[in-house]
Amino acid sequence: MTEFNILVATSKHIEHAEEISQLIELSAAARGTGIAKRSIAYIRNKIEEGKAVIAISEKGDFAGFCYIESWGEKFAANSGLIISEKFRKMGLAMRVKRKAFELSREKFPNAKLFGLTTSLAVMKINSELGYRPVTFSELTDDEQFWKGCQSCVNYDILTRTNRKHCLCTGMLYDPVEKYKHQRKKFQDYKEKYGQWLKTKADFLLKKFRKNNT
Numbered sequence: 574m575t576e577f578n579i580l581v582a583t584s585k586h587i588e589h590a591e592e593i594s595q596l597i598e599l600s601a602a603a604r605g606t607g608i609a610k611r612s613i614a615y616i617r618n619k620i621e622e623g624k625a626v627i628a629i630s631e632k633g634d635f636a637g638f639c640y641i642e643s644w645g646e647k648f649a650a651n652s653g654l655i656i657s658e659k660f661r662k663m664g665l666a667m668r669v670k671r672k673a674f675e676l677s678r679e680k681f682p683n684a685k686l687f688g689l690t691t692s693l694a695v696m697k698i699n700s701e702l703g704y705r706p707v708t709f710s711e712l713t714d715d716e717q718f719w720k721g722c723q724s725c726v727n728y729d730i731l732t733r734t735n736r737k738h739c740l741c742t743g744m745l746y747d748p749v750e751k752y753k754h755q756r757k758k759f760q761d762y763k764e765k766y767g768q769w770l771k772t773k774a775d776f777l778l779k780k781f782r783k784n785n786t
C-alpha cells in the first residue's frame with residue numbers, strides 16, 4: 574500500500590502549484606460546477622503563507638492538497654480540497670482535511686470553520702471532524718467569500734433566494750459550541766461517576782456492617 578507524507582506545505586512544494594491549480598480546474602469542470610478557479614499565483618501564495626496542507630506519495634508524487642482561507646479572526650474555511658485521481662478512495666482526503674483542520678484550529682483558535690459543498694465525500698469528512706449542517710445565515714456575510722460563488726453555474730439560484738438557499742450544503746464547526754458540548758458531556762460523566770461511587774460506597778458499607786455485627 575502506498576504511504577503518504579501529509580504536512581504543512583513549505584516553499585519546497587511550490588513546484589506543485591501548477592499541477593494543483595490545473596487539477597482543481599479540471600475537477601470543477603468534470604463536476605459541472607464551474608466554480609473556484611484558483612490561479613497558480615494564489616496557490617503559491619497560500620503555500621508561502623504557511624496556510625496549505627499537501628500530501629506527497631512515497632515516490633515524491635503530488636497526492637493531495639487543501640488550504641485555509643480566513644475572514645478576520647471570526648471565520649475560516651478549508652478550501653480547494655483536491656486528491657490526485659490515482660490516490661482517491663484510500664482515505665487520503667480525510668487525512669489531508671484533518672491536517673488542514675488542525676492547522677486552522679492552531680492559527681485561528683477562536684474562528685468558526687465553515688464550508689459550502691455538494692460533495693458527499695466532503696460532507697462525510699466534515700461530519701467526522703465535528704462540523705454540522707447549517708443554514709446560510711450562520712455563515713460569514715463577507716462579500717469576498719460569496720463572490721467566490723459567482724463563477725458557479727447555480728449562482729442564479731443563490732441570488733434568486735437572497736443568498737438563503739442553493740444546491741450546496743453549508744457546514745459549520747463552532748469552537749464555542751463544541752466546548753459547551755464537551756463541558757456538558759464532562760458534567761454528565763462526572764454526575765454518573767459520582768452516582769456510581771456512591772452506590773459502591775453504600776454497598777461496601779453494608780457489607781462491612783454485615784461482617785462486623
Ligand SMILES: CC(C)(COP(=O)(O)OP(=O)(O)OC[C@H]1O[C@@H](n2cnc3c(N)ncnc32)[C@H](O)[C@@H]1OP(=O)(O)O)[C@@H](O)C(=O)NCCC(=O)NCCS
Binds near residue numbers: 654656660693697
Ligand atoms: C472529493 C475527494 C476530495 C475525495 O477524496 P478521497 O481521498 O477519495 O476521499 P476519502 O477516501 O478520504 O473518503 C472520505 C469519505 O468519502 C467517501 N467518498 C469518497 N469519494 C466519494 C464519492 N465520489 N462519492 C461518495 N462518497 C465518497 C468515502 O467512502 C469516505 O467515506 P467513509 O469514511 O464513510 O468510507 C476527491 O474525490 C476529489 O479530489 N474530487 C475532486 C475535487 C472535489 O470534489 N473536491 C471537493 C470540493 S467541495
